Amino acid sequence: MAEMLSFMAMPFLACIVLLGIHSYFGLHVLKRExxxxxxxxxxxxxxxxxxxxxxxxxxEGAWAHWLALGMTATAAALFTAAKNSGQRVxxxxxxxxxxxxxxxxxxxxxxxxxxGGEHLHEALDGSILxxxxxxxxxxxxxxxxxxxxxxxxxxxxxxxxxDLPGARAAGMRIRLxxxxxxxxxxxxxxxxxxxxxxxxxxxxxxxxxxxxxLLAERLGMRILIGWSVGAASCALALFLSWKLDLPSGxxxxxxxxxxxxxxxxxxKLAAAR
Numbered sequence: 001m002a003e004m005l006s007f008m009a010m011p012f013l014a015c016i017v018l019l020g021i022h023s024y025f026g027l028h029v030l031k032r033e034x035x036x037x038x039x040x041x042x043x044x045x046x047x048x049x050x051x052x053x054x055x056x057x058x059x060e061g062a063w064a065h066w067l068a069l070g071m072t073a074t075a076a077a078l079f080t081a082a083k084n085s086g087q088r089v090x091x092x093x094x095x096x097x098x099x100x101x102x103x104x105x106x107x108x109x110x111x112x113x114x115x116g117g118e119h120l121h122e123a124l125d126g127s128i129l130x131x132x133x134x135x136x137x138x139x140x141x142x143x144x145x146x147x148x149x150x151x152x153x154x155x156x157x158x159x160x161x162x163d164l165p166g167a168r169a170a171g172m173r174i175r176l177x178x179x180x181x182x183x184x185x186x187x188x189x190x191x192x193x194x195x196x197x198x199x200x201x202x203x204x205x206x207x208x209x210x211x212x213x214l215l216a217e218r219l220g221m222r223i224l225i226g227w228s229v230g231a232a233s234c235a236l237a238l239f240l241s242w243k244l245d246l247p248s249g250x251x252x253x254x255x256x257x258x259x260x261x262x263x264x265x266x267x268k269l270a271a272a273r
Contacts, residue, residue, distance in 0.1 A: 008238045008239075010133065012235060013136060014128050015196075015252065017195075018195065018200075019226070019230040020227070022188070023226030024150070025038075026205040026207075026208060027161075027209045027213070027226070028157065029209070030213060031162055032161050033092075034092065037095050038206065039099060039198060039202040040075070040098045040102065041072050041075055041182075041186045042193050042198040042202060043099050043103050043106065044074075045071065046102070047068075047071065047102045047106050048067045048068030049194075051067060052064035052068075069187060072186030072189065076179055076185075076186050077179060077182075079182050080175055080179040082095075122197065126195060126196040127197070128200060135194060139192070142187060142188065142191050143188060143191070150184065153177075160172065160177050161181075196249060199250075199253060200252060203252065203256055204230065207230075207253075207259075207260050208229055208233075211226065211263050212224075212225035215267075236255055237254070238252070
């Protein structure tokens with residue numbers, strides 16, 4: 001048991017750090033009904049990392065970071081424009097196209113580099129089991145900055161996500177605040193993908209938020225439930241990963257998915273009584 005706790009301490013800490021910011025963003029994403037924006041922007045960030053590898057700049061962390069951040073900023077601008085384009089092309093369609101192009105672009109880049117398949121697999125599944133403290137510490141700093149920004153302007157972001165007609169009536173600069181929302185999410189995802197990969201990051205953003213939305217109405221309570229249920233699910237998943245010799249990232253995703261399913265069934269049964 002002591003060996004397991006020692007080995008799984010850093011992966012669990014990484015999960016907690018991811019949950020801290022993603023449970024909050026997930027509630028906004030669900031309310032805006034742009035569920036796949038996370039996986040699209042995460043894939044764009046992963047594409048930036050593969051571009052850095054292909055350019056031989058993998059060892060230059062700052063160069064790769066700014067490349068990925070620049071690409072997510074471009075995606076944020078595109079999503080902002082799509083939302084305010086009169087809906088000739090639905091924003092969800094634009095999100096899907098961005099994901100498809102980024103994913104296939106990653107495949108095309110992977111075949112052009114040695115060990116490309118391994119790099120592509122790591123971009124999707126991540127390597128949370130081998131995350132080191134320096135990566136977690138740097139990501140925590142970025143998440144704290146983004147979290148502080150959203151706390152200072154929380155009324156604007158909440159109004160934009162939960163009361164869009166009211167935001168328009170109040171004369172809010174919708175395009176500006178939409179872009180700031182998407183860009184701050186993209187900045188978070190640039191670091192999150194490095195820790196957990198595209199699929200785990202998507203799961204941690206959407207699943208705890210979905211579970212908490214089934215159990216509570218108030219935003220603050222949803223965030224607390226998302227953190228609590230997410231942390232317990234990650235702990236169980238890492239324990240099963242250790243005991244059954246399973247990959248940690250997929251184990252976390254499956255446990256969170258199972259908890260969401262059980263929560264939904266329990267809610268239906270309770271409502272039927």
